[in-house]
Amino acid sequence: MSITLGPNRYGKAETRVVRIDRDSPRHEITDLNVSISLSGDFADTHLTGDNSNVLPTDTQKNTVYAFAADGIGPIEEFGSRLAQHFVETHPPTRQARVAIEEYGWLRLHVGTAPALHSFLRSGPEIATAVVDFDGASLTVVSGIQGLVVLNSTDSEFAGYTKDRYTTLPETDDRILATEVSARWQYANGQLQDWRQSRTAVRAILLETFAGTYSKSLQQTLYTMGERVLEQRPEVAGIRLVMPNKHHIAVDLRPFGLENRKEVFAVPDRPYGLIEGTIGRSGVATPGLDW
Amino acid sequence: MSITLGPNRYGKAETRVVRIDRDSPRHEITDLNVSISLSGDFADTHLTGDNSNVLPTDTQKNTVYAFAADGIGPIEEFGSRLAQHFVETHPPTRQARVAIEEYGWLRLHVGTAPALHSFLRSGPEIATAVVDFDGASLTVVSGIQGLVVLNSTDSEFAGYTKDRYTTLPETDDRILATEVSARWQYANGQLQDWRQSRTAVRAILLETFAGTYSKSLQQTLYTMGERVLEQRPEVAGIRLVMPNKHHIAVDLRPFGLENRKEVFAVPDRPYGLIEGTIGRSGVATPGLDW
Amino acid sequence: MSITLGPNRYGKAETRVVRIDRDSPRHEITDLNVSISLSGDFADTHLTGDNSNVLPTDTQKNTVYAFAADGIGPIEEFGSRLAQHFVETHPPTRQARVAIEEYGWLRLHVGTAPALHSFLRSGPEIATAVVDFDGASLTVVSGIQGLVVLNSTDSEFAGYTKDRYTTLPETDDRILATEVSARWQYANGQLQDWRQSRTAVRAILLETFAGTYSKSLQQTLYTMGERVLEQRPEVAGIRLVMPNKHHIAVDLRPFGLENRKEVFAVPDRPYGLIEGTIGRSGVATPGLDW
Amino acid sequence: MSITLGPNRYGKAETRVVRIDRDSPRHEITDLNVSISLSGDFADTHLTGDNSNVLPTDTQKNTVYAFAADGIGPIEEFGSRLAQHFVETHPPTRQARVAIEEYGWLRLHVGTAPALHSFLRSGPEIATAVVDFDGASLTVVSGIQGLVVLNSTDSEFAGYTKDRYTTLPETDDRILATEVSARWQYANGQLQDWRQSRTAVRAILLETFAGTYSKSLQQTLYTMGERVLEQRPEVAGIRLVMPNKHHIAVDLRPFGLENRKEVFAVPDRPYGLIEGTIGRSGVATPGLDW
Numbered sequence A, B, C, D: 001m002s003i004t005l006g007p008n009r010y011g012k013a014e015t016r017v018v019r020i021d022r023d024s025p026r027h028e029i030t031d032l033n034v035s036i037s038l039s040g041d042f043a044d045t046h047l048t049g050d051n052s053n054v055l056p057t058d059t060q061k062n063t064v065y066a067f068a069a070d071g072i073g074p075i076e077e078f079g080s081r082l083a084q085h086f087v088e089t090h091p092p093t094r095q096a097r098v099a100i101e102e103y104g105w106l107r108l109h110v111g112t113a114p115a116l117h118s119f120l121r122s123g124p125e126i127a128t129a130v131v132d133f134d135g136a137s138l139t140v141v142s143g144i145q146g147l148v149v150l151n152s153t154d155s156e157f158a159g160y161t162k163d164r165y166t167t168l169p170e171t172d173d174r175i176l177a178t179e180v181s182a183r184w185q186y187a188n189g190q191l192q193d194w195r196q197s198r199t200a201v202r203a204i205l206l207e208t209f210a211g212t213y214s215k216s217l218q219q220t221l222y223t224m225g226e227r228v229l230e231q232r233p234e235v236a237g238i239r240l241v242m243p244n245k246h247h248i249a250v251d252l253r254p255f256g257l258e259n260r261k262e263v264f265a266v267p268d269r270p271y272g273l274i275e276g277t278i279g280r281s282g283v284a285t286p287g288l289d290w
Helices: A043-047 A057-068 A075-091 A194-211 A216-233 B045-047 B057-068 B073-091 B194-211 B218-233 C043-047 C057-068 C075-088 C194-213 C217-231 D044-049 D057-068 D075-089 D194-211 D218-231
Strands: A004-011 A014-019 A028-040 A095-109 A114-133 A138-151 A176-186 A234-244 A263-265 A271-280 B005-013 B015-021 B028-040 B093-110 B113-133 B140-151 B176-186 B235-244 B263-265 B271-281 C003-013 C015-022 C029-040 C093-110 C112-134 C138-151 C175-184 C235-244 C264-265 C271-280 D004-012 D017-020 D028-040 D094-110 D113-133 D138-151 D176-186 D235-244 D263-265 D271-280
Touching: A004 A057, A004 B057, A004 C235, A014 A057, A028 A057, A028 A075, A028 C271, A043 C015, A043 C217, A057 A075, A057 B263, A075 A114, A075 A194, A075 B263, A095 B194, A114 B113, A114 B194, A138 A194, A138 C093, A176 A194, A176 A216, A194 A234, A194 B093, A194 B113, A194 C003, A216 A234, A216 A271, A216 C043, A216 C112, A234 C003, A263 B057, A271 C175, B005 B045, B005 B057, B005 B271, B005 C093, B005 D218, B005 D235, B015 B263, B028 B057, B028 B073, B028 B263, B028 D271, B045 D218, B057 B073, B057 C194, B057 D094, B073 B140, B073 B194, B093 C029, B140 B194, B176 B194, B176 B218, B194 B218, B194 B235, B194 C264, B218 B235, B218 B271, B218 D004, B218 D044, B235 D004, B271 D028, C003 C043, C003 C057, C015 C057, C015 C271, C029 C057, C043 C112, C057 D057, C057 D263, C075 C093, C075 C112, C093 D194, C112 C271, C112 D113, C112 D194, C138 C194, C175 C194, C175 C217, C194 C235, C194 D094, C194 D113, C194 D235, C217 C271, C235 D271, C264 D057, D004 D044, D004 D057, D004 D094, D017 D057, D028 D075, D028 D263, D075 D113, D075 D138, D075 D194, D176 D194, D176 D218, D194 D218, D218 D235
Parallel strands: none
Antiparallel strands: A004 A028, A004 C271, A014 A028, A014 B263, A028 A095, A095 A114, A114 A138, A114 B140, A138 A176, A138 B113, A176 A234, A234 A271, A263 B015, A271 C003, B005 B028, B005 D271, B015 B028, B028 B093, B093 B113, B113 B140, B140 B176, B176 B235, B235 B271, B271 D004, C003 C029, C015 C029, C015 D263, C029 C093, C093 C112, C112 C138, C112 D138, C138 C175, C138 D113, C175 C235, C235 C271, C264 D017, D004 D028, D017 D028, D028 D094, D094 D113, D113 D138, D138 D176, D176 D235, D235 D271
């Protein structure tokens, strides 16, 4: 059994770039964190230290800045341009992955007028895109991280398995709170209205979370994904990762008080963690694999 | 020179409590992180381990939950109630400090209707209050943390001292970005419209940041504080801590490109750090001391 | 194309448990963070909210505590016991994954004598294990995180591809610094001397890093993995993730000084990121897949 | 009541600098995070944007690098050199504060031989120093952060005040765990054997924690400080901040098991927080004020 180099990749991670569009007095801001990862014919640098096939990660960083000079646009597009560039101009690269986080900014106002060049960071939500290019086709996975939501009622949890270690009482009314991480793969990685699609997916996720009576966080998760697929034909599949952020009603009886589901302690850990992919039968979504 | 116990305090830090107001079908949420600190006649537990004057920090945590059962209201008020309680019911306490962080939530919608019991965490901004009670008077310091703002122009930096270690070129057009931490002390710690005052202070800070041409971050900081004091007589003084989050225009000339102040690298560290108190002559603001 | 539930799993994440072995006056401490994830016949809770197959995550947490009462031992063993328990006692579970982080503690001394029951947290290093059980076989992947190492010389980087975006000068003497994340899969998931194997792997990684002249971080990474496989037959394969933590020699010439590779700035981001699996030909290591 | 500028300061925060001493084949590493803060005659930049008294924070960063070229030495000394420089060469500065964090590194081995130029980051402990210079005298405060320690027995907590909100049972045997933050001021800011003094203080803190039976964390804290002052005449006073990191014995009875103080849950929050200064009667320690 000889020793061999298996799957490997390399690249520049977390290049932070801000672009200001200033062609008009009304500026626009784009604020990104770009991570690049290349795989391909890179065995020599591992095995012998021969770097002749290695495009330095410093060059990758420079490329991000240089491409930003031409404008950025939706992160799915910027990621696609970068991924294609590395595969097409640097032959040892057989696959390029570009993962982008985008931070949101709101426009400030001066009096009632929108400011021309002043912004306030929104958050904690982050928009994400991961683009893979293999020389032939683009795989585009958009996402959202940090969407923290809470229903203060219309959530129950009952009818579950009990074993000797079960102490949790059933409940017909609890807080349901989570921090949604969503990633959805597009059926077609080619140009589409990325921003409109993202906005629509986000709205469906939020509205479904708010509008669904929940018998389990799993049911809520599945319904959220199902609604996205029902309403957005451009989406091939979606993966949701949703921690169950427990809110524990505090026992106030020792203090002579009743807790009418009003006062909750919020432990940081442990937390439930629910993960699921919702797809279309017969449609592969390799970009969503664990 | 005998060895002595100097200033000391103790308490329960970071009790996370969520309260749901559910008297009507339209729920409200309050989400707090409460830290309590007591000082007074607590030398014995240090010197001999005699705990007879010690109110356990676990009891302090319970008190937060029990008080939340009666409703929370503005954090300045909740902090005042708690601070007064400890001083008034536990005589060894000569001073109680209650520091509260409040996390914001937005109401979700289902269709066009505001949801009755569904919320989305806003942020990254946090509202703060620190209340001190010494048995006689309340000192109330409200604050905001995590207000990240950016002006993409109308900022210069020139005319500064140069020494042998100075390499920074002067500039008449740079990005000015910061994360505002503000704390302001009220002239009178008694009941007032805390929420309206907070909303107004926040609006003045943002509008001043957006509307001020900046020759230095110090000038921007001072003007922000000055406007608050001009417009809000209830504020005795304000302290602002503002890191200068540098945005460095990338040199694109090696790639045959020009950077028309559009593409910026954003290092995490180091950063400038500007701190200043703006007050009223003859008015002490001990709650704002470093 | 009907909508379908794809891969899904759920469990309790980050149960923090400390065990004190106190059968003798000389206590021992074990400090863990345990995350459990079950997959199997759990579609109903997603599709209809029928929880009859769901073992609550709260029960999983309780199980961790209850199992700890019998002693913990090496984390690979504790993870195996837990993973087997869930598959064997809760039939809807077809696969259980238990991921454990272990925090290290050193024994303090009083005078020259080892303390009986006093400990100091070591770190920042963390030991990890991920155990998968599918009802038939155990897959055990051990790991280390947070091993931050630095060579102050004997590292070069040259001979790489240059394109129009390349500005990096070649160097024959640079700092090589990284934070090693290592995961290695055992050829056989059954009982072995886990602690001795872990200690040996760690020592090989450190000694190889220190003892290898580096033409690229990739070469260093590969050599580290290769040596582990050469010397430890029980290891089927190893995956190393190593950020290139750049140390930039500061240009001191503007100050009339020379930098003889003594003074370095250390940016947080961006950083290179090198990832690679080293295996044995013909031996699958599914536990190391990206 | 006219509006006035109160206390203000500015500087460059968190300049990360690594120095490699390489005069001999056996290299040494020093790894710092340096923050500078100047106060003095800086009102003009606030009030009018006149920067003529402002030494740019970028220059301050350059100064850190330039001074590192001459060697660093103990952080108390490096901080003193920098603080004196700014006050002495830039007259508007009336006070300079230099705060330094130092990260520890261990030397790796190759075989049994100490490596010449390979290091492993130790931690999580950090050494700190804060030096203030006002043109006349140096105030030097050394410190340690991140010293996480635990006694698994010999700690009780009883005899405390009970009120209507008290539910905590008294205990004669609990885990006592904390993360020590210590700062101690030197009686004389002039040159002394900083490293030997730091090593000694650290050893006393650890040995006292380990060797003291505890009736309260306050008692432990005081004893730790007292021992430092008893044994180290160069220390004028010490301030200790020690969170009570609760370890809760898990109730295993529902599972038919007994918990013989062996299995503990470890919540992240809330935590007790104990703070105290131990000094010498008649000796002021302004550097330790809250």
